[in-house]
Amino acid sequence: MLTKSAAKAFFLGGTALCSIAFVLLSMDTLAQFPERSNQDEMTESVVRGHMIWNKNNCMGCHTLLGEGAYYAPELTQVVKRRSDVWLTEFLKDPERMFPGRRKMVKYDFYDADEVGAEEAKKNIDDTLAFFHWVARIDTNGFPAEPDMAPANALATAPIAANSILNAAPEYVKSVCIGCHSIEGQGGTVGPALDGVADRFDAEYLRKWVADPLSVKPDTTMPNLGLKGEQLDDILNFLGTLKEN
Ligand code: HEC
Ligand code: HEC
Structure with a gap:
C-alpha cells in the first residue's frame, strides 16, 4: 500500500505531467491552425x-x-x-x-x-x-x-469518357443535368433529353429553353434567364441530341 506522502506525490506528479502534456498538445494543435485552415x-x-x-x-x-x-x-x-x-x-x-x-x-x-x-x-x-x-x-x-445521393442531383459527378455530355457547355453539365438526364446521367425531375432534337424543332426548343413559361404556363421547368451566346451554345448542343 502507498504511504500517505507517496500517494500525495503520485497525485501531484501525475496531475502535473498530464497538465504539461495537455498544454503542449494544445499548443501543437493551435500552431497547426494557420496551415490547416489555409x-x-x-x-x-x-x-x-x-x-x-x-x-x-x-x-x-x-x-x-x-x-x-x-x-x-x-x-x-x-x-x-x-x-x-x-x-x-x-x-x-x-x-x-x-x-x-x-x-x-x-x-x-x-x-x-x-x-x-x-x-x-x-x-x-x-x-x-x-x-x-x-x-x-x-x-x-x-x-x-x-x-452524392441522386436526390442531390449529380451536378459534379464525373462524366463517362465516351458520353456525349463531354461536348456539352458547362451550363448543361451543371444546371440542366441537375434535373434532366442524358445517356442515363443526371436528374429525374424533368424528362430525359436524349433524342430531344427529334421530338422538337429548333425554333420550339429555343422558345422553350429561353422561357418555358411562355410555352406552358404551368410548367415546373424554371425560367433560367438564358440569352445571347450562352443560349446559342446550349441550343447548338441540344441540336446534336438525335437518335434517328
Ligand atoms: C429556413 C432554413 C434555411 C436557412 C435559414 C438557410 N437555408 Fe440553405 N437550404 C435550406 C434547405 C431546406 C435546403 C435544401 C434545398 C431545399 O429544400 O430548398 C438548403 C440548401 C442550401 C444550399 C444547397 C445545398 C445542396 O447541396 O443542394 C446552399 C448552398 C444553401 N442552402 C446556402 C444557404 C446560405 C448561404 C444561407 C444563408 C444566407 C442559407 N442557406 C440559409 C434551408 C435553409
Ligand atoms: C429545376 C429543374 C430543371 C432544370 C434546371 C432544367 N429543366 Fe428542363 N424541364 C424540367 C421539367 C420539370 C420539364 C418538364 C416540364 C413540363 O412538361 O411541364 C422540363 C422540360 C424540358 C424540355 C422539354 C423536354 C420534353 O421532352 O418535353 C427541354 C428541351 C428542357 N427541359 C431543356 C432544358 C435545358 C436545356 C436546361 C438547362 C438550360 C433545363 N431544361 C433545365 C426541369 C428542369
Missing part, C-alpha cells in the same frame, strides 16, 4: 462571405464543420457536390432548383431585381468564396464524404 487564402471576399453567413443565420438551418442546425444539408463540402454555376442559380432563387418543394429561404440580397445586378453578384461570389475556403480546410476527414 489562413493566407482568407481573402477579403472570403471574410465578406463569412459575414453574410453569420449575419443571416444560415446556421439556423445548416451545419458547417458540423456546427449549426440539422434541418438543412451540411455545407462544409458543398462545392464538391455542386458547381459554382449551380450554386449561383440556386442562391438567386432556390425554388427554381427544387420546383414545388422548396424549403430554403429566398434572400433578397442574392436577387438582382432587389439590390441590383452588381450587388447581387458580389454577394453570391463572396458566399461562394467562403464555401470554397471552408471546403479546403483540413478537417481530418470530416465529413466523411459529400452527400
Whole structure:
C-alpha cells in the first residue's frame, strides 16, 4: 500500500505531467491552425462571405464543420457536390432548383431585381468564396464524404469518357443535368433529353429553353434567364441530341 506522502506525490506528479502534456498538445494543435485552415487564402471576399453567413443565420438551418442546425444539408463540402454555376442559380432563387418543394429561404440580397445586378453578384461570389475556403480546410476527414445521393442531383459527378455530355457547355453539365438526364446521367425531375432534337424543332426548343413559361404556363421547368451566346451554345448542343 502507498504511504500517505507517496500517494500525495503520485497525485501531484501525475496531475502535473498530464497538465504539461495537455498544454503542449494544445499548443501543437493551435500552431497547426494557420496551415490547416489555409489562413493566407482568407481573402477579403472570403471574410465578406463569412459575414453574410453569420449575419443571416444560415446556421439556423445548416451545419458547417458540423456546427449549426440539422434541418438543412451540411455545407462544409458543398462545392464538391455542386458547381459554382449551380450554386449561383440556386442562391438567386432556390425554388427554381427544387420546383414545388422548396424549403430554403429566398434572400433578397442574392436577387438582382432587389439590390441590383452588381450587388447581387458580389454577394453570391463572396458566399461562394467562403464555401470554397471552408471546403479546403483540413478537417481530418470530416465529413466523411459529400452527400452524392441522386436526390442531390449529380451536378459534379464525373462524366463517362465516351458520353456525349463531354461536348456539352458547362451550363448543361451543371444546371440542366441537375434535373434532366442524358445517356442515363443526371436528374429525374424533368424528362430525359436524349433524342430531344427529334421530338422538337429548333425554333420550339429555343422558345422553350429561353422561357418555358411562355410555352406552358404551368410548367415546373424554371425560367433560367438564358440569352445571347450562352443560349446559342446550349441550343447548338441540344441540336446534336438525335437518335434517328
Ligand atoms: C429556413 C432554413 C434555411 C436557412 C435559414 C438557410 N437555408 Fe440553405 N437550404 C435550406 C434547405 C431546406 C435546403 C435544401 C434545398 C431545399 O429544400 O430548398 C438548403 C440548401 C442550401 C444550399 C444547397 C445545398 C445542396 O447541396 O443542394 C446552399 C448552398 C444553401 N442552402 C446556402 C444557404 C446560405 C448561404 C444561407 C444563408 C444566407 C442559407 N442557406 C440559409 C434551408 C435553409
Ligand atoms: C429545376 C429543374 C430543371 C432544370 C434546371 C432544367 N429543366 Fe428542363 N424541364 C424540367 C421539367 C420539370 C420539364 C418538364 C416540364 C413540363 O412538361 O411541364 C422540363 C422540360 C424540358 C424540355 C422539354 C423536354 C420534353 O421532352 O418535353 C427541354 C428541351 C428542357 N427541359 C431543356 C432544358 C435545358 C436545356 C436546361 C438547362 C438550360 C433545363 N431544361 C433545365 C426541369 C428542369
